[in-house]
Amino acid sequence: MTQPNSIQSVLEQLAENQKANAEPQLSSRQRRARTVARLAAVQALYQMELAGEGVDTVITEFSNHRFDADIEGEPLAEADEDYFAQIVRGVVGEQSAIDAAVKARLASNWRLERLDSTLRALLRSGAWELRSRPDVPREIVIDEYVELAKAFFDEAEAKFVNAALDGVARDVRAA
Structure with a gap:
């Protein structure tokens, strides 16, 4: 069984992947900011589930405190805070769908x-983007x-996320 990768190594890998599959309308800095926003959204959803905090409370906390900090030396200040808030509010607002x-x-x-809380947060965030952001x-x-x-799990869970989100994408988007 492989060990989860560090947040830093995952962000570096994503930066490499983005060079090949870049969103053409975004600069590399904007793409990086979205990546960090996705990471923060997963963390916020996880926090909300465990602590029972509301969406506005968590978004405010991240804006006032977390985006000034860093994770494993990676500054969250690089996050696209608006995109972060869209994901978190979108997941909460459309959670049943x-x-x-x-x-x-x-x-x-x-x-x-039955799924791990972090895994649920990953799947919910990804599913929201696939459903609600056809521009991405x-x-x-x-x-x-x-x-x-x-960054959180070994290869088996990463493959599970891939398969589940690929299926959601086929269900909610035209090829």
Whole structure:
């Protein structure tokens, strides 16, 4: 079993991947800011689930305190705070539809509630982007969340995130 990668190594890998699959309308700095926003959104959703905090409380906390800090030496100040807030608010606001989209891609004997909280946050964030942000290429959404999964889990969970989000993408987007 492989060990999860560091946040720093995952962000570096994502930067390399973005060179090949770049969103043409964004600069490299803007793409990096979105990557960090996705990471922060996963963390915020995880925090909300564990602590039972509301969406506005968590977004305010991240804006006032977290985006001034860093994770493993990686400054969150680089985050696209607006994109972060869109993801978090979007996941919370559309959670039942997002959960249904994710559940449709789980094995029949699995329930979303059985998944690790971080894994749920990754899948929910990715599913929201696939459903609500058609301007972001599906390959980028899937790749970003698979790489983020590698920061928290081993290869098996990263492959699971890939398969689940690919299925959600086929369900909610035209080829």
